[in-house]
Amino acid sequence: MVHPKGDMATKSAAKGxxxxxxxxxxxxxxxxxxxxxxxxxxxxxxxxxxxxxxxxIWQFSSTYLVEDFILPPPLTILETMQEIVTSGLLVTHFGATLEKIAIGFSLAFIIGAFIGILMGMNRWWEAFFSDWVLILMTTPGLIFVLVSTMVFGLSYIGPIVAVVITGFPYVAVNLVEGVKAAPKDLTDMARSYNVSRARLIRHVIIPFLAPFIFTAIRYGFSIAWKVATLTEVIGGNEGIGFMMRREFQSFSMAGFLSWALLFFAFALFLERIVLQRQIDRFFRWRPEVTS
Amino acid sequence: MPRGLRRFWRSTRTARAISIVSFLVGWQLLIPLLPTALIPTPFEVGEFMWAELRADTLAPETVYQAFATSLRRLVTGFGIALLIGIPIGLLMGLFKRVEEFLHDFVVVGLAMPSLVWALIAAMWFGFVERSSIITVILASVTFVIINVSEGVRAVPKDLLDMGRAYGTSDLHRVRHVVLPSLMPFLFASLRYGLANGWKGLVLAEIYASTSGAGWTIRFWYDARRAQGVIGYALFFMIFALLAERLVFRRLSDRVFRWRPSQDQPPPEAEGSVQVNI
Amino acid sequence: MASIKVQSLRKEFVTSDSTVVALENASFEASGHVFVSIVGPSGCGKSTLLNILSGIETPTSGIAEITEGDKKARNGYVFQAARLLPWRTVMDNLLFVQKDRDAETRERCQRYLEMVDLGHTANKYPGQLSGGMQQRVGIARAFSIEPDVLLMDEPFSHLDAITGRSLRKELHHIWMETRKTVLFVTHDVGEAVELSNRMVIFGQGGRLREDMKIDLPFPRDPADDAVALTKANVLRTFEELDLVAS
Incomplete structure (x- = not known):
């Protein structure tokens, strides 16, 4: 059973x-x-x-089939995107969204890692948390966005709370799997040689958990993006989501698509280039996998 | 402590019960700390939900009608997504060229927030049934495509060769080798595709519909009735949990009967029990 | 001089619905420059014995200890699978089990890598080595801590016959040179006859069945008449004891 993203992660990590x-x-x-x-x-x-x-196809349909306001031609989108970048709007709004994500996701990671490790090591705690984790993962993020907006209004805390609540279960679930699959043969080996606990954690546990942690970051991060934008769409006064809502309300397809694509490109850049580089560095030890 | 009592505390069922109780207590204790008077107590929410379940509501739709409408849209949209996605996925899995041709676009589709699909559909079609269904299709079809194509590539060649060596017919091999090995992937596409389609649907109903569960939650939000929003949030969770327990788990148990039971790991695999989340 | 002492050792594993006895009333002693093979069918508790002696598992009752003089001895454990950290280089794998990591230790590790002819692989990752090479790294790791006793758990059973044979020769050579006490678990009688000067036989349920000396001159060639005869004799003993899996 492949979750598409996780699978791609391992594939690209194994490249080189x-x-x-x-x-x-x-x-x-x-x-x-x-x-x-x-x-x-x-x-x-x-x-x-x-x-x-x-x-x-895009160019053809916008020229011959439908009106421009329904599907603007690619060039118009490019121009609008350029406008957004040069006017400085991009930096302001991306900055606003990124800040929420950074704070929210860091908290989500800490909480999720703690709960995940607890669940992986102890069946009782697993039973305690597993239903909630499952529920939080399957409930549309929108729900938490609505509730947190209601509780905290337009303030700064609302979006962060929403990001934490939706993000941490993904971190937890991945770490549960990692902790449960802990390589008993290697920990036993270390034990027979009286290796210290600190060394065991640094050289066995963390390298082993790394792929699970990376998958957790990847999932959690993509959820954090979506939820943070969503809070801005529902009730924010700055950020990417806010701009998307403005363009949506004024029925500007060109503006909306430009923001959506910029958002998408930036998220992809962070995930594929920035995160991937770290992952590749970490996995130098993996033998080359021929496909 | 006597042995029976200790066993009681240690059992996972007790853990579940304690977890629910502590959630309710925590909520009750949290209310005075929150910066708003809007948030209801668990009791008020319970009252709201009970009224809803008796079909006694201020909203234009009862909870049954709302969820039935949404479910209908979800099933229709995902059905169409299967019809589109399975052939494309098969082609991508079988032919490298097709895979190279389409790959990047499928990836874009996978990663695109369902919010974007919902808003685009809303702008294109306005307040009609179609907007919601098309959102579901757009949000779920790429999950079907990618899983089917991965599944095709994972068909065990050695078993196919074995079948050929024993002179079995093509149909026989498809039925007993190809389909069973595709099952986990179809199952994954069902799970992830429906989950993402459902998320898109709720958003589409908020922005481009006048009925359904998503629209009703917006009704309560606009009316500033927090017990309505939270009550509906809980209905969503119950709905998801029921779907998981009654549909997915049963289906997966049936489809994967041949797998060794996950509840009783073989003794040497102690500590590596599969997660059932 | 290191000495191994096992007395009335018992080990049970408790699962949710049953209790499995892996070792029952096992006793034997060994010390000095000996090569003791522990032989028996699968599931007779051979590996459990090594795990207890190495401190990975604790006995249910009885004594199992390895001492050097009057303090606890240091053991080098060679596992059935090499059990190397795939994410660390060969050198770092050896350093992982050392107390210190100074230049002197590094030098020692390098020396033991060269002893198994793998000096050139120090900076490679285990994934880049063949199965036989990985197993040799495992052996070098065991020697690199300069152990008092060497514990080996079917170290050659995953390898092909040719690689296994050359590694056995190498092991015999190292044993003669370093004069360590070796406890060698195997289910392969031929291997045990070839390598050891004492053989302890375990039966089902973890009972010690036979303790015999093998007085043959080294080096032993499996094709040699005396070696082949001893092997046949041991196998006959197996049959008499009804140890052959039915």
């Missing part, structure tokens, strides 16, 4: 071509290298074809 750049020694290796290159080329061609196809 150790063989690239080495001189091919034999004829066979040379052939394999050539084939690899051809494969890579065709992959990019098909990928590119995908982009051309979709943007073509």
């Amino acid at each position: 071509d150790l063989k690239a750049g080495r001189e091919p020694a034999t004829d066979q290796e040379q052939k394999a290298l050539l084939k690899k290159r051809a494969d890579r080329r065709s992959r990019w061609i098909w990928r590119l074809a995908g982009y051309v196809f979709f943007i073509g």
